């Protein structure tokens with residue numbers, strides 16, 4: 483096992499994200515995909531994992547709009563008058579991941595549609611606290 487293979491961590495995930503790559507892990511034994519990456523396969527218990535590039539397309543599974551932002555989001559300019567949307571995105575490959583949802587009006591959540599098409603957006607994957615985001619297509 484190489485050093486790269488033992489590092490299926492959140493830190494490694496965000497390092498890839500900052501390089502504009504949406505990377506998960508794939509079980510070499512059974513092919514199960516994980517996003518974010520996992521070091522051990524939940525499906526078969528296998529520990530032989532490899533990095534897997536995701537295409538970055540998916541659909542909104544569920545969401546919430548937030549006005550009382552944590553400090554890391556306040557630093558991005560979000561807050562009471564500038565709410566943001568976060569949700570679960572089901573990728574075309576199968577795994578579901580939590581992400582910011584951009585390109586929607588978080589002040590009008592009734593206009594946001596579960597099932598809407600989304601595409602990965604690397605605009606928030608910067609700085610000391612990179613975030614995964616998807617943008618409405």
Ligand SMILES: [Zn+2]
Nearest residue numbers: 509512523526
């Ligand atoms: Zn497996």
